[in-house]
Amino acid sequence: MTTGEQQASLLSVRGVTKRFGSFTALDDVSLDLSPGTTTSLVGESGSGKSTLARVIVGLESVDSGLVHYRGAPVRGRAARREFRRGVGMVFQDPYGSIDPRFTLSEVVAEPLRAHGMYGKDGRQRVRDLLESVGMGSVDPDSYPHRLSGGQRQRVCIARALATGPDLLVCDEPTSALDVSVQAQILNLLLRLQQEHGLAYLFITHDLDVVRRISDQVHVLYRGSVVEHGPAQSVIDDARHPYTRKLLSAVLSDSPRTRRIGREMSGGQAAAAEKSG
Template identity: 50%
Template structure:
């Protein structure tokens, strides 16, 4: 048995079934400025009462437009942003209450992979120094750190003999692999991947996605995969959650959500995904949303999507829609991995969206 396999089995025996468990999460930013009455502070609620779970060894894709709160949610999970309300448990650790030894354990349990692989790496440090630093901070592998650096580079598909090079001497895809290797250095069980391939060419994206899938299978990792590219999210995710203006509007298994979207916003997003088949592409109906995303400083009452929704009625303006279960496969409703939920007063009927189904054929 290899060291990686032993580590995986040992951690699996003590981990809870849910790698990430978020209940009614609220995250806020406070903006200072000047008004007619002097200085004032305004509050932006970036995340507004979000519930989500990521089962151990699975991937949840989190999608939505820029500014919807995806990155803030990810930063809460790694304790870079303090929650203003709700409960956040990562690897069995209460994030808000973590202090001292517990906080140190949290740092090893969950790691963040950043969007820009160049800005996230110190250009003055060699790859060897970048990968050795977290080992030194956490006191890991004393006496064999050079060997551990070589193991990490091999794990992400890079040549260990290049450990003496600096970040600018690598391509964008290679730099992202170095970022992943640095995250894996402390042997985490959970990765928060914040737009990890958006800065890469399409051909390079596929290689990084394949690497992440291989690492998940080999190490038993759990992922929160944050992205705006729906095609990429479908490729890697077991489940998908759609976020709009701080709230989850729809969540379900990837196949069910992509083939049978129930929320108008999800349907609009999927209508913009290009289809490689010209015949289908010509017959598709593109849904263009009116207006821009409202300001999080003054979100709409009731349903936050109602100002851009073609199905909005009076109830949408007064009452926030609750999460309701949508069943496209009645025999598996009780299976948590098959639960398809939507927050909408007027959900779309569960009919197959043929164009969306074809986008991955």
């Protein structure tokens, strides 16, 4: 990738490999994410999606490869601090990702305080953030134990937006929610993207979600990207056998056929390994 291409991308991942002992969770993964767009990482549990998300936000180190942000490698204390300020993360479990001992105001203010951004207008900033995610009527000094899963996820999104990031990494942010609430959270994310020009790296196993929100999609199988391209093209004309299996599982009523990795034949698995 040239310097010009790096500068055109908000986020670039190049040749990232991550091992846990003898297990290779990520194998030479590369991707680019442009400002204001949504790139989805798709695959079954264990495919490497969440590991890549954790690598990108700095929660996991890499064995090889680099992450670039705004054209510069994320190396050194100053670069990492700028990166953490510019990138927010929304986790899968809205119950586990909020400390029940904190008030809602304290939860949302946490990144502001960490980056020295709270200041004299910090409380109003927190109120504005809660308002922006549809939680303006909730007392910011209340505790999260009475909130529903969808309300908690809204608070998590407000927290992720606190420092004014240009990228949100969303790790299965709707999978733990009821179907009707999933749609509300997706609509909220789409609205916030339009209002703030946000880019999303969206981790999911749900190709229906990909179809709805994504510009680009990368399909991960056993830690490798086996197919990528414009989301609609990949969904409508999947080339790789694993992607086609994912699509058939979405349409299947049988839980058995939703276990893609176990359902692939030996020849298909070999093809997937070769393509990776």
